[in-house]
Amino acid sequence: MYAQRNLETRDLESICLMPQSEEELFYMSPRFVHPLTPEQILNIIKDRFEPTVIVVQKTDEVVAYANIYKDDSEESSFWLGNVIVSPSYRGKGAAQYLLDVMLDKAKLNLKIKEIRLACHNTNSRGLAxxxxxxxxxxxxxxxxxxxxxxxxxxxxxxLHLRYEESEQFR
Known part of the structure; x- marks a missing residue:
């Protein structure tokens, strides 16, 4: 049902519509200002890795977005950032697919051994x-x-490589 691809300029407007409130936008990033604009996303991804969208395979509709960033204050600290899922695709596997894709990209493309994220106490669904x-x-x-x-x-x-992933590197 879902596929992933790198973020493209044409995806920005769809991502801007995903946060349904100032609080959801805060969850996505405390640095964003409501309403979210394409320029804010472009500005923040300058220092990000693997900006990725999840799309519905048949229609190419953008349903989720995330990226990875490095915390410069800690040498090997990488964080999952700007995670957001379209309201109409919440509870339908899009978040799970997004997280699987981002963890694979962190392991395989960036060779990260652990990844961090920040989640706010009021985001009980995210914490769970x-x-x-x-x-x-x-x-x-x-x-x-x-x-x-x-x-x-x-x-x-x-982040641990599964056996079949480690075999790819032999």
């Missing part, structure tokens, strides 16, 4: 999803906007 995927909390930070205070939970997952 990432926990189910084997992400474990390792730090907690206070984050605030003009309107609200959040607890940002930093999570980490070790």
């Amino acid at each position: 999803f990432y926990s189910k995927y084997g992400f474990k909390p390792f730090d907690v930070k206070m984050t605030s906007t003009d309107a609200k205070k959040y607890i940002t939970i930093h999570m980490i997952k070790e």
Whole structure:
């Protein structure tokens, strides 16, 4: 049902429509300002790796987006960022497909041994999803906007090559 490809300029407008509120946009990135614009996405991906969209195979409709970034304050720290799924595809496997693709790209393309992410305490659906995927909390930070205070939970997952993946490199 789904396929993945690298982000293209034509995808930006669709991604901008995915966050349904200021809070969802904050979950996607505290650096974004509501309403999300293509220029904000283009600005943030300058320092990102593997900007990826998930599309419906038959129609090429963009249904999810994410990328990976490096935390310059920690030498080998890579983070999953800007994760968003179209409202009409939530609960339909798009997030799972996106996460599988991004973890594979981190392991195979970037040779990352572990990946981190930040999820806010009010995003209980996201916290449950990432926990189910084997992400474990390792730090907690206070984050605030003009309107609200959040607890940002930093999570980490070790990335292991499956046997069949390791065979590709022999």
